[in-house]
Amino acid sequence: MTEAQSYCREKYTDLATIDNMEDVNLLNSMVDLSRMIYPTYSYLAWIGLYDDVNSWRWSLSDRSFYTQEEAEFRNWASGEPNNKDNRQYCALIKDGQWADKSCDVLSTAVCMDVRGSNVTFVFISKTMTWTEAQSYCRANHTDLASVRNMEENQKIMELLPSRQDIWIGLFRDSWKWSDGSNSSFRYWITGEPNGPKENCAVADFSSSGKWVDVICDHRTAFICYSGKS
Structure with a gap:
């Protein structure tokens, strides 16, 4: 090509x-x-x-929410993203680090509420596909969570009642x-x-x-x- x-x-x-x-x-x-x-x-x-395959972006459409550095923050686990079977377009947090998964996987999620410069994360215990989680977060909060730095990554981990995978708002704009x-x-x-x-x-x-x-x-x-x- x-x-x-x-x-x-x-x-x-x-x-x-x-x-x-x-x-x-x-x-x-x-x-x-x-x-x-x-x-x-x-x-x-x-x-x-x-x-x-390297074009990842956040679900949140208000780009003014980010600085360039925050928009580009990534916390991939070793070997991730790997796009297994050419079907892994969505990201979740797994054991504190990120992995790409098929968007049809059922998982819990974390939403975010944005009020000016104030950001609050909300854990959603219902298992959903990534698209369902995005729709849920947009209907009930601001959007699926954007994670701008390690501090926010840690805040999300502290919300979890147990060890589990959770959807975040990162997806591959492929x-x-x-x-x-x-x-x-x-x-x-x-x-x-x-x-x-x-x-x-x-x-x-x-x-x-x-x-x-x-x-x-x-x-x-x-x-x-x-x-x-």
Whole structure:
């Protein structure tokens, strides 16, 4: 994908960003499989979507709450985050340190109440998925907890009635567009993305242009775009 990205940026604008089904239908009408002559993956083409495995951010949307240093504070356990099975997009505290887990795991959580510069943490004993915990905290408090330093990490640990894992508000803001677009449109084949170390996306024109995650060093066709409409 890197070679394709460099070519598109040199000759055009960037690898293709796909914003909606109109774009998908346009590409399907333009594709000519007889010209996609690679011996394998001859029906696939790179688009500009990639998985930024190091892009973690806090659920709390009020970014003015943080200084840059606080926003970047991390307390990962050794070997974490490891994105096991390419499915671990959410963070929890485990034995005082952090680990990435599948967001569908059921766990207790810690919410936060923010009143100006005053922050209070609240332990929630109900077990929920990360998304359920986020919704609960936003409905009943301010948000899932942001942990800005070791002092706050310790305050959270002191709330726990027993040794257990708890969700915090950190999640991996993963699939992004090469050109920096904030488009949230996705058109994955059912079951995708699914592969460990498959951090780049292709359009599969044997499946109506739906997307598949693949290893980034495959050699295949690619789609550039020029300018913005």
